[in-house]
Amino acid sequence: MQRILVIDDAATVRLYHRSILEAAGYAVDEAINGVEGLEKALRAPFDLYLVDVNMPKLDGYGFLQELRKTELPQAPAIMVSTEAARSDLERAYVAGANFYLIKPVKPDALLTDVRLLLGAPRP
Amino acid sequence: MAFVKPPVAQPHRDDQCLAPRDFTDLVAELSYPNPAARRWAARDLAAYPEASLALMACLKEESHPSVREALLTSLTLIGDEVAVAGLVDCLRSEQVGLRNEAVEVMKELPEKVAPIMENLLADENPDVRIFAVNILESLRHPLVERWLIDVIEREPHVNVCGTAVDLLCEVGTPAAREALTRLEARFPDEPYIQFAAELALKRLGED
Numbered sequence: 001m002q003r004i005l006v007i008d009d010a011a012t013v014r015l016y017h018r019s020i021l022e023a024a025g026y027a028v029d030e031a032i033n034g035v036e037g038l039e040k041a042l043r044a045p046f047d048l049y050l051v052d053v054n055m056p057k058l059d060g061y062g063f064l065q066e067l068r069k070t071e072l073p074q075a076p077a078i079m080v081s082t083e084a085a086r087s088d089l090e091r092a093y094v095a096g097a098n099f100y101l102i103k104p105v106k107p108d109a110l111l112t113d114v115r116l117l118l119g120a121p122r123p
Numbered sequence: 124m125a126f127v128k129p130p131v132a133q134p135h136r137d138d139q140c141l142a143p144r145d146f147t148d149l150v151a152e153l154s155y156p157n158p159a160a161r162r163w164a165a166r167d168l169a170a171y172p173e174a175s176l177a178l179m180a181c182l183k184e185e186s187h188p189s190v191r192e193a194l195l196t197s198l199t200l201i202g203d204e205v206a207v208a209g210l211v212d213c214l215r216s217e218q219v220g221l222r223n224e225a226v227e228v229m230k231e232l233p234e235k236v237a238p239i240m241e242n243l244l245a246d247e248n249p250d251v252r253i254f255a256v257n258i259l260e261s262l263r264h265p266l267v268e269r270w271l272i273d274v275i276e277r278e279p280h281v282n283v284c285g286t287a288v289d290l291l292c293e294v295g296t297p298a299a300r301e302a303l304t305r306l307e308a309r310f311p312d313e314p315y316i317q318f319a320a321e322l323a324l325k326r327l328g329e330d
Contacts, residue, residue: 012289012319019318054257056227059219082253082282087217103282104315 001027002118003044007037007063008052008080013103017050017080020107021114025121034058038066045072048118050110053081053092064096076117080105150177158187165193169200179209183221195224199231207235211243214254226257233264240270249280256286260293272299275306281313288319297327 004026006017011032018028029046031037033055041049049067053060060079068074079097081088092100099113144152144167152164165181168174175198182194198206213225229236236258243255256274259267271294274287284306291299303320310316 010286010289012292012322013285013315015322016315016318054219054223056223059223061219083250104285104313107314 001025001123002047002121003027003029004048004050004114004118005029005031005037005040005046006050007031007034007055007060008050009033009055010052013052017105017110020110021050024111024114025123026114026118034060034063034066037063038070041067041072042070045075047075048114049075049077050114051077051079051097053079053083053088061091061095064092068096078110078113078117146171146174150174153177153181158190161185161187161190162193165190165197169197172201172203175201175203175205175209179206179212182209182213182224183216191224195228199228202232202235204235207232207239211239214243214251215248222254226254229258230261233262236262237264237266240264240266244270244274244278249283252278252280252283253286256283256290260290268294268296268298271295272302275299275302281310281316284310285315285319288316288323292319292323292326295323295327300324300327303327 004021006014006021006028008014008017009032014030018030021028029040031040035058037049037051038058051060051063058066060081064077064079067077076098077096078099078101079092080101080103081092082103084102089100098117101109101113149164149168149171152160155161155164165178168178178194178198178201182191182198185191185194198210207229210225210229213221216222240255240259243258244252246252246255256271259270268291271287271291275284275291278284278287288303288306291303303324307317307320
């Protein structure tokens with residue numbers, strides 16, 4: 001089963017994304033900021049990262065930049081943010097994001113991007 | 124002719140903070156190339172309430188993590204109107220890290236932040252309003268729940284409401300129930316708001 005790490009400092013958002021992804025057949029773990037996300041990725045790499053931008057300690061941009069420096073398999077990443085300016089999207093792609101979703105995320109939009117990057121869930 | 128030893132650049136010693144320096148010296152040291160010197164200057168400027176402006180200016184340029192940490196600690200310790208105004212300015216920054224650091228410092232200054240909270244929650248920029256709700260997360264102040272209820276009752280921007288509901292899940296009391304129900308009705312086509320409000324109502328029911 002493909003594993004997805006949801007990184008967001010808002011507990012409700014993590015739970016919301018988890019509920020959508022698990023209902024679609026993906027395995028989900030959570031991290032409360034970029035530092036915890038990196039720690040979890042280094043322990044057991046994920047197939048995809050769903051990353052919030054604004055987080056304390058290490059924000060989403062910093063997380064992706066650090067992740068891309070590691071020897072880990074370069075799994076795809078979707079960045080999620082309330083900020084919708086073109087410059088925000090550009091920064092996300094430069095940092096290593098594959099897709100950028102604007103909050104509040106609609107379940108269909110999230111699953112479309114995840115399936116494009118991972119394919120259908122595998123048992 | 125006497126032999127004159129040429130001056131040798133000395134590395135900054137970690138105990139250099141023991142040397143007596145006045146306010147002017149410390150502000151000058153914020154620009155030194157050595158991060159240890161800048162860190163000690165930032166730390167020692169906490170003793171000078173008039174240092175807020177210099178510390179804020181330095182924070183916007185400083186990149187070394189340990190110096191930034193010292194700058195933020197000193198700003199928290201001083202915590203005057205100048206520091207708070209500077210931190211509000213940081214909420215509008217394009218630097219994500221600076222914005223998040225400002226939020227974290229403002230959480231530690233409830234007495235100074237409370238009088239400006241209503242203005243922050245009414246700011247024309249929705250991102251600033253979201254950061255204002257983020258500040259409420261651990262702002263120890265009796266009005267936190269009241270402010271959050273006001274947000275979900277009146278705020279037009281879905282993401283500001285979403286941030287407030289996330290926090291109400293943690294700190295809300297039964298006083299928030301009716302406002303949460305009305306929020307669901309205001310955003311019937313937003314799955315996240317429906318999910319978050321239902322979760323908050325469920326948790327309030329459990330309490």
